[in-house]
Amino acid sequence: xxxxxxxxxxxxxxxxxxxxxxxxxxxxxxxxxxxxxxxxxxxxxxxxxxxxxxxxxxxxxxxxxxxxxxxxxxxxxxxxxxxxxxxxxxxxxxxxxxxxxxxxxxxxxxxxxxxxxxxxxxxxxxxxxxxxxxxxxxxxxxxxxxxxxxxxxxxxxxxxxxxxxxxxxxxxxxxxxxxxxxxxxxxxxxxxxxxxxxxxxxxxxxxxxxxxxxxxxxxxxxxxxxxxxxxxxxxxxxxxxxxxxxxxxxxxxxxxxxxxxxxxxxxxxxxxxxxxxxxxxxxxxxxxxxxxxxxxxxxxxxxxxxxxxxxxxxxxxxxxxxxxxxxxxxxxxxxxxxxxxxxxxxxxxxxxxxxxxxxxxxxxxxxxxxxxxxxxxxxxxxxxxxxxxxxxxxxxxxxxxxxxxxxxxxxxxxxxxxxxxxxxxxxxxxxxxxxxxxxxxxxxxxxxxxxxxxxxxxxxxxxxxxxxxxxxxxxxxxxxxxxxxxxxxxxxxxxxxxxxxxxxxxxxxxxxxxxxxxxxxxxxxxxxxxxxxxxxxxxxxxxxxxxxxxxxxxxxxxxxxxxxxxxxxx
Ligand SMILES: Cc1ncc(C[n+]2csc(CCOP(=O)(O)OP(=O)(O)O)c2C)c(N)n1
Numbered sequence: 420x421x422x423x424x425x426x427x428x429x430x431x432x433x434x435x436x437x438x439x440x441x442x443x444x445x446x447x448x449x450x451x452x453x454x455x456x457x458x459x460x461x462x463x464x465x466x467x468x469x470x471x472x473x474x475x476x477x478x479x480x481x482x483x484x485x486x487x488x489x490x491x492x493x494x495x496x497x498x499x500x501x502x503x504x505x506x507x508x509x510x511x512x513x514x515x516x517x518x519x520x521x522x523x524x525x526x527x528x529x530x531x532x533x534x535x536x537x538x539x540x541x542x543x544x545x546x547x548x549x550x551x552x553x554x555x556x557x558x559x560x561x562x563x564x565x566x567x568x569x570x571x572x573x574x575x576x577x578x579x580x581x582x583x584x585x586x587x588x589x590x591x592x593x594x595x596x597x598x599x600x601x602x603x604x605x606x607x608x609x610x611x612x613x614x615x616x617x618x619x620x621x622x623x624x625x626x627x628x629x630x631x632x633x634x635x636x637x638x639x640x641x642x643x644x645x646x647x648x649x650x651x652x653x654x655x656x657x658x659x660x661x662x663x664x665x666x667x668x669x670x671x672x673x674x675x676x677x678x679x680x681x682x683x684x685x686x687x688x689x690x691x692x693x694x695x696x697x698x699x700x701x702x703x704x705x706x707x708x709x710x711x712x713x714x715x716x717x718x719x720x721x722x723x724x725x726x727x728x729x730x731x732x733x734x735x736x737x738x739x740x741x742x743x744x745x746x747x748x749x750x751x752x753x754x755x756x757x758x759x760x761x762x763x764x765x766x767x768x769x770x771x772x773x774x775x776x777x778x779x780x781x782x783x784x785x786x787x788x789x790x791x792x793x794x795x796x797x798x799x800x801x802x803x804x805x806x807x808x809x810x811x812x813x814x815x816x817x818x819x820x821x822x823x824x825x826x827x828x829x830x831x832x833x834x835x836x837x838x839x840x841x842x843x844x845x846x847x848x849x850x851x852x853x854x855x856x857x858x859x860x861x862x863x864x865x866x867x868x869x870x871x872x873x874x875x876x877x878x879x880x881x882x883x884x885x886x887x888x889x890x891x892x893x894x895x896x897x898x899x900x901x902x903x904x905x906x907x908x909x910x911x912x913x914x915x916x917x918x919x920x921x922x923x924x925x926x927x928x929x930x931x932x933x934x935x936x937x938x939x940x941x942x943x944x945x946x947x948x949x950x951x952x953x954x955x956x957x958x959x960x961x962x963x964x965x966x967x968x969x970x971x972x973x974x975x976x977x978x979x980x981x982x983x984x985x986x987x988x989x
Contacts, residue, residue, distance in 0.1 A: 523593070955981055
């Protein structure tokens with residue numbers, strides 16, 4: 420059905436269309452290019468139309484991360500708008516994160532006025548000569564699935580519907596639309612559009628029955644099948660499918676460099692977070708949504724191990740180099756593929772063999788948990804605090820209503836994630852600064868949940884914390900931030916130790932470019948935006964501090980932060 424709206428500009432028609440397409444939020448960091456849009460919002464507000472709700476985010480890093488966080492919880496793309504080329508440049512790290520995480524998003528930027536005079540919206544600021552680029556899409560093109568410039572009003576519906584359909588098609592990822600000021604500022608009288616988008620929406624797909632049978636034969640014939648998983652839980656519906664397959668096979672499942680909750684950690688077939696101890700035995704490995712199942716240079720699968728890959732895109736086609744081999748690669752929705760595999764495997768395995776494997780895996784699971792508990796007990800007495808202890812204390816406060824956003828330092832062995840959609844870690848691309856904004860976006864999407872952002876002190880600073888805390892207060896998004904503060908970039912130090920074992924840096928202790936002393940009083944940054952925040956220096960004080968912080972977040976509905984002082988790495 421066609422709808423007709425009375426509008427005064429293309430910008431107003433654009434907002435009308437986004438609202439009609441279910442886009443709830445526009446995360447925005449404005450500039451001169453926004454004038455037509457802001458004017459259109461004012462008119463819509465006067466008419467009682469507030470969608471898509473504009474949220475000011477005073478830095479592009481948390482703006483993009485908020486859209487990422489919202490989409491990772493809901494599966495629905497939101498709009499981000501930044502200021503021309505300079506805003507897009509600040510946003511790009513977040514776009515790379517979203518691209519490598521297959522998170523949908525309508526990323527937009529104003530485009531500087533092209534004309535020097537003669538149009539409504541022509542240049543009227545000195546920056547508008549220097550802020551034009553030859554090809555504005557080029558900056559983001561490698562990391563978006565599609566980019567385009569809105570050229571005219573007549574194509575508005577086609578262009579926006581196409582953008583939204585492409586971002587949502589698997590493999591999902593951001594799209595980039597630039598909005599020239601003359602175009603969005605152009606005067607209109609009315610806008611006619613279809614009530615719903617009729618852009619093609621590709622249906623879910625699943626591998627052919629032959630390929631599924633071939634994969635099932637490999638897994639069923641193995642003595643020691645193993646599952647390696649990383650990002651399967653992007654689709655929470657894939658988690659029970661993996662549980663079914665693992666139980667059918669009696670195979671352990673290892674979360675390797677995991678970025679989502681993929682498999683319940685308390686399940687007896689959860690085999691921990693390191694595949695290496697399994698590789699000597701594993702004669703068939705199912706690699707599920709894992710771009711890096713092992714390091715070929717350190718410890719890899721046996722050369723004779725049979726390999727089955729399950730992923731939306733088992734080639735990871737957007738990666739320049741990825742040499743992991745496969746005997747069978749099952750493309751399509753892993754949720755569907757895994758159910759099909761479980762069905763196929765069921766008739767091929769001996770129940771006694773499965774039961775025997777399961778007993779061995781259960782024992783391994785029990786031993787691993789004892790080892791992790793012992794590590795936490797040992798860490799509990801250390802001063803300054805060990806990150807394993809901090810992780811255990813955070814792990815102890817997690818319940819079924821908690822979402823954790825982890826930018827590096829929460830050690831998953833010390834927590835127990837059992838609910839799909841409860842744990843999210845940094846993108847495989849690792850662009851720092853993601854967690855603070857992602858946690859705010861998650862909270863916006865799930866207001867009844869407790870959202871905890873676990874960040875290193877480095878990750879915290881990359882997240883534009885002044886802007887993020889401002890957003891938490893201004894938009895009423897009470898999250899808890901836990902800073903694992905070791906006054907260093909330990910990831911950088913670890914890389915030096917790994918690259919030059921026992922070398923100059925290790926022997927002399929000189930490690931320039933990796934220390935963050937003197938550590939700021941980060942708690943003051945949160946308090947500056949009305950948050951509740953404490954510095955915690957003693958291990959035995961942390962559990963109570965976490966309880967106090969959670970009470971503030973849940974009952975006062977105010978943001979909170981714990982600056983937890985941890986051992987500084989060598
Ligand atoms: C935008 C960006 N810049 C730099 C890096 C390189 N980098 C990776 S981890 C890291 C340090 C993280 O420090 P912190 O959050 O304190 O955690 P820690 O390593 O100390 O555990 C850096 C600088 C990156 N991943 N992203």
